[in-house]
Amino acid sequence: MSHARASIVAAALVAIAPLGAAGQSLPRASDGKPDLSGIWQAVNSAAWNILPHSADAGVPGGLGVVEGNDIPYTQAAAAMQRDNYANRAKLDPETQCFLPGVPRATYMGLPFQIVHTPAQITLLYEYDHVVRNVFMNSPHPKGPIEFWMGDSRGSWDGDTLVVDVVHFNDRTWFDRAGNHHSEALHVIERYTLLNRDHINYEVTIEDPKVFTRQWKMSMPLYRRLDRDMRLLDYECVAFNEALRPDPADAR
Amino acid sequence: MTRRILRSILSAAAVASTVAAAAAGQTGPWTPSRLPDGQLDIRGHWISDAVGGAHSVEDGRDPDADVIQGRAGERNPILIVDPADGRIPYQPAAAARRQQLLRDIFTPTKREQIDPHIRALLDGVPRNNYVPGEMQILQVAGAVVILYESNHSYRVIPLDGRHPSAQVKLWMGDSRGRWEGNTLVVDVTNFNEDTWLDSHGSFHSDALHVVERWTPAGPDRLDYSVTLEDPKVFTRPWKMAFGVNRNREKNYEIWEDSRHEGEQDVDGILAAGRKEKAAGITGIHEHRRDGR
Numbered sequence: 124m125s126h127a128r129a130s131i132v133a134a135a136l137v138a139i140a141p142l143g144a145a146g147q148s149l150p151r152a153s154d155g156k157p158d159l160s161g162i163w164q165a166v167n168s169a170a171w172n173i174l175p176h177s178a179d180a181g182v183p184g185g186l187g188v189v190e191g192n193d194i195p196y197t198q199a200a201a202a203m204q205r206d207n208y209a210n211r212a213k214l215d216p217e218t219q220c221f222l223p224g225v226p227r228a229t230y231m232g233l234p235f236q237i238v239h240t241p242a243q244i245t246l247l248y249e250y251d252h253v254v255r256n257v258f259m260n261s262p263h264p265k266g267p268i269e270f271w272m273g274d275s276r277g278s279w280d281g282d283t284l285v286v287d288v289v290h291f292n293d294r295t296w297f298d299r300a301g302n303h304h305s306e307a308l309h310v311i312e313r314y315t316l317l318n319r320d321h322i323n324y325e326v327t328i329e330d331p332k333v334f335t336r337q338w339k340m341s342m343p344l345y346r347r348l349d350r351d352m353r354l355l356d357y358e359c360v361a362f363n364e365a366l367r368p369d370p371a372d373a374r
Numbered sequence: 375m376t377r378r379i380l381r382s383i384l385s386a387a388a389v390a391s392t393v394a395a396a397a398a399g400q401t402g403p404w405t406p407s408r409l410p411d412g413q414l415d416i417r418g419h420w421i422s423d424a425v426g427g428a429h430s431v432e433d434g435r436d437p438d439a440d441v442i443q444g445r446a447g448e449r450n451p452i453l454i455v456d457p458a459d460g461r462i463p464y465q466p467a468a469a470a471r472r473q474q475l476l477r478d479i480f481t482p483t484k485r486e487q488i489d490p491h492i493r494a495l496l497d498g499v500p501r502n503n504y505v506p507g508e509m510q511i512l513q514v515a516g517a518v519v520i521l522y523e524s525n526h527s528y529r530v531i532p533l534d535g536r537h538p539s540a541q542v543k544l545w546m547g548d549s550r551g552r553w554e555g556n557t558l559v560v561d562v563t564n565f566n567e568d569t570w571l572d573s574h575g576s577f578h579s580d581a582l583h584v585v586e587r588w589t590p591a592g593p594d595r596l597d598y599s600v601t602l603e604d605p606k607v608f609t610r611p612w613k614m615a616f617g618v619n620r621n622r623e624k625n626y627e628i629w630e631d632s633r634h635e636g637e638q639d640v641d642g643i644l645a646a647g648r649k650e651k652a653a654g655i656t657g658i659h660e661h662r663r664d665g666r
Contacts (some may be wrong), residue, residue, distance in 0.1 A: 222635060240512055351538065360493070360494055361568070370641040
């Protein structure tokens with residue numbers, strides 16, 4: 124079965140490769156870099172579980188987005204993931220509408236918009252009106268700082284936008300399956316425009332407190348071509364409010 | 375001090391600053407620069423004059439908070455420039471509802487009786503322009519983007535296209551812009567009815583229609599005015615106006631404002647409101663002011 128999955132992934136890679144190699148010119152921004160402007164969305168089931176998983180009620184099955192289909196947890200961190208999973212209905216920060224963290228914001232299943240300017244590339248997410256400002260060619264501020272979405276600094280590696288993200292807290296998850304990290308998380312995202320309508324999105328994850336080595340996930344991002352496409356809102360703070368326990372019930 | 379006197383002091387101050395600018399060596403009219411797609415360049419970090427002064431869009435600052443914060447007597451920006459009495463022209467039924475909201479704010483027993491801003495909900499338009507925090511304007515071909523520091527909210531304002539179907543309701547509405555000469559005119563519709571214009575329960579319906587006008591008045595200043603119409607609750611369109619100044623702090627960056635994640639006030643406010651109401655305490659949210 125894992126061989127079958129590996130060949131599906133390989134076939135998908137082969138299918139994507141010619142898109143970039145077809146000699147089709149990439150749209151370029153005023154700074155000469157590939158123009159990432161537009162509304163994008165991941166189309167997969169990583170929101171539920173970044174690892175391969177079978178379908179369940181309300182949960183589409185998924186081939187997984189993690190390279191090698193394995194997250195190299197330390198023993199204690201693996202136990203914590205199992206506990207998170209068992210208690211996910213209560214513990215998942217998504218259920219409280221907390222900011223989703225990086226890279227989870229990318230594959231929540233809602234679109235996001237990239238606003239591309241030379242000095243600042245801003246990502247606007249429909250989910251919880253999350254904003255990430257990627258400041259180009261500038262250093263991370265001195266820590267310790269604990270942001271929900273981290274501090275994002277960008278640079279170009281040829282035609283690939285590389286975003287280095289640090290200064291996280293330890294309260295966000297990678298998915299609804301309880302995959303987690305500590306405040307020592309270091310995320311490196313690589314956004315490579317393959318053609319006008321596809322970005323290859325690759326993420327390297329490091330966290331010496333939780334993982335025994337660095338690991339990667341990757342997925343394509345698709346341009347939303349819908350007529351009159353625009354970001355709408357998903358104000359989960361309001362949805363969450365309706366579900367919050369009433370202080371009167373606590374007495 | 376009456377509103378009219380305050381107004382004339384403010385206009386005098388505006389004239390004085392113009393004179394001072396002229397005296398400082400500015401000769402001839404200022405010419406705004408343009409971006410490749412023809413838009414006037416209004417990029418940068420900005421903060422509105424009304425920030426901190428819009429506890430009530432009708433009455434300005436919260437004088438009680440000013441006393442606590444040692445700012446008593448600070449300048450109170452006038453927001454409503456039309457009608458002349460500076461009050462929101464509510465229809466009678468809407469005025470009664472707002473009066474009830476002011477009573478509910480005094481002893482809230484339900485979450486919806488607490489200011490949506492305190493509840494970490496989106497502020498809507500135009501309120502996001504005058505709640506505490508700055509804003510950053512980005513411009514790309516065919517669009518203006520406003521990033522607000524408060525509650526990490528944002529607006530993408532396309533310079534083309536049509537509003538979506540009226541069935542689509544949005545916390546920040548749907549903004550469509552166009553340049554009329556040197557003025558960015560933004561037409562905003564598709565609102566829900568869950569945001570307030572201030573902390574005084576100044577509500578609107580989902581029929582709210584907002585037209586903003588952003589006009590560069592100098593390299594570091596935008597004149598802002600906004601017309602609000604809502605045939606379900608207002609008797610006529612009305613207008614607020616204030617200045618927006620460039621934040622000249624070098625290398626300023628908007629950092630994360632995790633307002634909802636840190637929100638710990640609402641349950642306490644609700645518990646206190648219910649306790650007081652149960653004890654027979656009722657009242658109205660109001661401020662004592664000299665001469666009123």
